Amino acid sequence: MNKLKRYWKLVNRPSVHFSLGFLTLGGFIAGIMFWGAFNTALEVTNTEAFCTGCHEMRNNVYQELQSTIHFSNRSGVRAKCSDCHVPHNWTDKIARKMQASKEVWGKIFGTISTREKFEAKRRELAEHEWARLKANDSLECRNCHNFDYMDFTRQSLRASEMHSTALASGEKTCIDCHKGIAHELPDMSGVEGWD
Amino acid sequence: MKILMFTLVLLGQCWMLSAWAGQEYVATLRGEVPLNEEETPPVMPNVENRDIKRQRAYPMQPPTIPHKIDQYQVDYKANKCMSCHARTRTEESQAPMVSVTHYMNRDGNFLAEVSPRRYFCTQCHVTQVDAKPLVENIFQDVETLLKAPK
Numbered sequence: 001m002n003k004l005k006r007y008w009k010l011v012n013r014p015s016v017h018f019s020l021g022f023l024t025l026g027g028f029i030a031g032i033m034f035w036g037a038f039n040t041a042l043e044v045t046n047t048e049a050f051c052t053g054c055h056e057m058r059n060n061v062y063q064e065l066q067s068t069i070h071f072s073n074r075s076g077v078r079a080k081c082s083d084c085h086v087p088h089n090w091t092d093k094i095a096r097k098m099q100a101s102k103e104v105w106g107k108i109f110g111t112i113s114t115r116e117k118f119e120a121k122r123r124e125l126a127e128h129e130w131a132r133l134k135a136n137d138s139l140e141c142r143n144c145h146n147f148d149y150m151d152f153t154r155q156s157l158r159a160s161e162m163h164s165t166a167l168a169s170g171e172k173t174c175i176d177c178h179k180g181i182a183h184e185l186p187d188m189s190g191v192e193g194w195d
Numbered sequence: 196m197k198i199l200m201f202t203l204v205l206l207g208q209c210w211m212l213s214a215w216a217g218q219e220y221v222a223t224l225r226g227e228v229p230l231n232e233e234e235t236p237p238v239m240p241n242v243e244n245r246d247i248k249r250q251r252a253y254p255m256q257p258p259t260i261p262h263k264i265d266q267y268q269v270d271y272k273a274n275k276c277m278s279c280h281a282r283t284r285t286e287e288s289q290a291p292m293v294s295v296t297h298y299m300n301r302d303g304n305f306l307a308e309v310s311p312r313r314y315f316c317t318q319c320h321v322t323q324v325d326a327k328p329l330v331e332n333i334f335q336d337v338e339t340l341l342k343a344p345k
Binding site: 067068069156157158161180181184185186187188193194 | 284
């Protein structure tokens with residue numbers, strides 16, 4: 001308690017040696033540098049190189065992604081890991097990044113360190129992502145695929161039929177039908193619509 | 196002696212040349228592209244995606260798939276086709292129901308699920324491209340034949 005009081009006094013006392021201008025400007029510049037560094041570090045953890053730095057990601061999900069339309073396609077637009085798995089909004093992003101500490105735990109203790117372990121856990125991991133996308137109305141899909149910008153006449157009959165009814169009414173969201181579009185599906189027994 | 200040697204060498208060269216020249220025209224599956232070169236692959240045709248059913252092209256032909264099936268997963272974990280074409284799914288999807296024969300085993304007994312021998316859809320059902328037929332098809336349905344003048 002005594003120690004705490006001493007620190008409070010130190011913080012509370014006006015500065016003796018430094019000018020107000022130095023402290024304000026210095027604080028401002030330090031703030032920019034700190035924020036920049038923090039944001040840069042955060043962005044680094046969003047890169048493909050970072051995600052596939054672990055063999056768990058590189059040998060399993062990354063291999064599966066590469067043959068899909070989200071990785072290789074005619075127009076050269078690519079969705080990298082973080083585009084679908086990390087929210088773009090700051091608060092949601094920080095929340096997701098905090099959640100990701102569980103993944104660090106998994107890495108340290110080798111939860112999915114082999115193909116067999118990964119396959120055994122695939123359903124559980126997939127369910128986490130389905131639940132997340134269901135809860136936020138497939139927000140990460142909609143970052144690129146904006147419903148309002150969709151031209152139904154350019155879609156196939158089946159697609160426009162489904163999108164103009166189930167999706168338009170909000171009854172269904174992207175992930176309800178588009179599961180396993182970027183990675184292999186787990187055992188789907190018991191999943192709604194997949195008997 | 197010298198002349199003999201010269202003739203022999205010349206003959207040998209002629210034989211080698213002719214053999215080498217002959218090799219160029221050997222018909223192989225890889226065509227006339229040399230072994231150490233890669234042939235330019237043909238352009239990949241676009242799969243029809245019109246959702247319009249096609250007429251049969253021969254008796255008992257399994258219906259063709261009138262839409263794209265890129266990345267459809269059909270393995271022991273999941274069957275993407277069945278997420279629309281299964282009996283329980285057709286009400287919602289309005290897709291054609293897989294026929295009852297797919298639930299029969301080879302002895303004609305009905306099973307609760309799709310028979311394992313019918314599980315892999317693309318073994319019989321295939322997508323179509325808008326390609327020119329290599330040979331003309333003069334197939335007529337038996338219904339047409341019955342109505343034909345005798």
